Amino acid sequence: MSADQSLILKSEKLKGVCYDIRGPVMREANRMEEDGHRIIKLNIGNPAPFGFGAPDEILQDVIHNLADSTGYCHSKGLFPARKAVMHYCQEKGIDGVTIDDIILGNGVSELIVMAMQALVNNGDEILIPAPDYPLWTAAVRLSGGTRCTTCAMSSRTGNRPWMTSAPRSTTAPVRW
Amino acid sequence: MIINPNNPTGANYSPAFLEELLELARQHNLIVFADEIYDKILYDGEQHTSIAAMADDLLCVTFNGLSKSYRVAGFRAGWMIISGTKHRAADFIEGLEMLASMRLCANVPAQHAIQTALGGYQSINDLVLPTGRLGKQRDLAVSLLNDIPGVSCVTPRSALYLFPRLDPNIYPIEDDEAFALDLLRQEKVLVVQGTAFNWPQPDHFRIVFLPNVDDLTESIQRIGSYLERLRK
Structure with a gap:
């Protein structure tokens, strides 16, 4: 008996999910690099490869605590780190934030996906201005929601106006 | 959001x-x-x-x-x-x-x-000063891009990116992913097309201004050479 040769497909939940910052153009760039071409990569906001080093003090703290970091911690994160974020909220004038209201994650990206998964039901709409950082739209779609286009920010200044030629949902607030 | x-x-x-x-x-x-x-x-x-x-x-x-x-x-x-x-x-x-x-x-x-x-x-407060690395690179990149005919770039007040517009009358681009791919193959500069940011028109692209002054100048010159050929 031979094994089933039918194709193995990705989840239909990924239909409409799009993150082109690391899309086909970047794949071509990677292929060209493998062929020995030197590509100047202006595509991702990744400071380190351009010689923007992290502050020494930060690296020293991580190194100093490395041996004590081998176990899991609280699912929302280490207490001192969350406390520091809480103080940051006070600096920014965000009132009433307690340690419990702060969740640490593996970068903002993980938390965006987590927040959308926790909130969005199939068919829910999230208002996302255009242009956007596309992870937001991708996370909304992955969660079964719809990106509700859109409050256009002017491409020139990033501010207003309130209208766009982009398609918009019929249920979106009129002024958005 | x-x-x-x-x-x-x-x-x-x-x-x-x-x-x-x-x-x-x-x-x-x-x-x-x-x-x-x-x-x-x-x-x-x-x-x-x-x-x-x-x-x-x-x-x-x-x-x-x-x-x-x-x-x-x-x-x-x-x-x-x-x-x-x-x-x-x-x-x-x-x-x-x-x-x-x-x-x-x-x-x-x-x-x-x-x-x-x-x-x-x-x-970070030092890096963003006009004399800091990010401040200098931002100003240089904006000015070099605006020197290219048909390219207009607003000076960003924050972050690490420029989102220049290509005048559609000068650069009649219909598929900006194809534009980014062609630019990559011809000039070995990787940018992201504007539609990747859910911008509805194929008339923008995004670059980071993280490279040092020499690399930034080199890469925007290459973008300029590519666009010059596109104009002809």
């Missing part, structure tokens, strides 16, 4: 504009999500306002982290702050806690960076 300071435009929204957005959110009883990862990368003395600081009558979820301001993107150290009308959101917060528990916890070594980063010397 707002990204402030904005990626890709580099806008930093004024309190008056945020108030207008909040008015809309109040009318429609919306939850506010604010992505503020660039809140410390501000030029020309700009000040950042967290929308959550203006809206304790709404549920706000604010996102931030160390990746950009402290140049440790690989650490993956970020956070989410829930503020405002939390009492209405107990069930949603339970959902967040459930998902946080399912991945057990965030990478622990990187969490040790957070306290020092937020409390220590803020070296």
Whole structure:
């Protein structure tokens, strides 16, 4: 008996999910690099490869605590780190934030996906201005929601106006 | 959902504009999500306002982290702050806690960076000065791009990106992904097409101004050479 040769497909939940910052153009760039071409990569906001080093003090703290970091911690994160974020909220004038209201994650990206998964039901709409950082739209779609286009920010200044030629949902607030 | 300071435009929204957005959110009883990862990368003395600081009558979820301001993107150290009308959101917060528990916890070594980063010397403040590396590179890149016929680029007030527009009368691009691919193959410069940011027209692209002055000059010259051929 031979094994089933039918194709193995990705989840239909990924239909409409799009993150082109690391899309086909970047794949071509990677292929060209493998062929020995030197590509100047202006595509991702990744400071380190351009010689923007992290502050020494930060690296020293991580190194100093490395041996004590081998176990899991609280699912929302280490207490001192969350406390520091809480103080940051006070600096920014965000009132009433307690340690419990702060969740640490593996970068903002993980938390965006987590927040959308926790909130969005199939068919829910999230208002996302255009242009956007596309992870937001991708996370909304992955969660079964719809990106509700859109409050256009002017491409020139990033501010207003309130209208766009982009398609918009019929249920979106009129002024958005 | 707002990204402030904005990626890709580099806008930093004024309190008056945020108030207008909040008015809309109040009318429609919306939850506010604010992505503020660039809140410390501000030029020309700009000040950042967290929308959550203006809206304790709404549920706000604010996102931030160390990746950009402290140049440790690989650490993956970020956070989410829930503020405002939390009492209405107990069930949603339970959902967040459930998902946080399912991945057990965030990478622990990187969490040790957070306290020092937020409390220590803020070296980003030096980088964004007109004499700082980011400030200088921003000004150079904007000026070089605006020197190319049919290219217009607003000086960003924040973040790490430029989002120049290509005049469609001069560059009749129909598929901006094909444009980015062609630019890559011909000039070995990798940019991101504007439609990747859900911008509806194929008339923009985004670049970072992180490379040093020499590489930045070289890469924008290459973009200029490519566009010159496109004009002919």
